[in-house]
Amino acid sequence: MNDMLNPLIQFLRPISPLAWIPLAILWFGIGDKPAIFLIFLASFFSLVMATTIAVQSINPIYFQVAAxxxxxxxxxxxxIIIPAITPEVITALRLTVAVAWLVVVAAEMIAVQSGLGYLILDARNALRMDYVMVGMIMIGVIGLLLDLMMQKFSRLKWTAH
Incomplete structure (x- = not known):
């Protein structure tokens, strides 16, 4: 299975989610659906890679014990599998949330007429640098809060080890 899917994943993974915006708008129209699709793209490949590597890294002795x-x-x-891979997947999820947040803001600048990305772009066009700075600060604050939330989530006891 890995041999079949890996080339496709490695082909699609380096394509920026932002490059998909024209197709996302064509397929889903204007609104939230294209943004959800872009967030999915920004998250999916990293999580698949992290999960695959985590499964491949499980100590073979665990499988012998299971047998x-x-x-x-x-x-x-x-x-065996879920407890063994959970720490790595949670770490990948933490990193993926940050990337997804970047994609949300960028997609708002290009594909929708709401959100912090749109606020920054609209403020730039109106030469309102004070709004641009407020938007940037809000993006940073929300990013920080998301990361703190993911840190707390990752500290939960996930395995029996």
Whole structure:
């Protein structure tokens, strides 16, 4: 499965989510749907890569133990794989949230007529640099709050180790 999907993922992964904006608008129209699609693109490939690498990094002894205990697929997934990969996936999720936030703001500048990105662009056109600065500060504050939230989320006890 990895051999089939990896070339496609590696082909699509470096394409900036912002490059997809014209197609997203064509496919989904103006509004929230294109932005959701762009956020999905910004997040999906990083999470797939992190999850794949985390699964490949599981100590093979864990799988031998699971085989010795005759784990079925559900037990293998719930008792071995998910606990083993959760810390890496949570870290990737934290990084992905930051990238997704950048894409949201950039998409607002290009594809919608609301949000902080639109505020900054509109303020720039009106030569209102005070609004531009307020928009930039708000983006930073929200980004900081998102990261703090993800830090708290990542500190929760996720594995039995």
């Amino acid at each position: 010795n205990f005759n784990f079925n697929r559900l037990e293998l997934l719930s008792k």
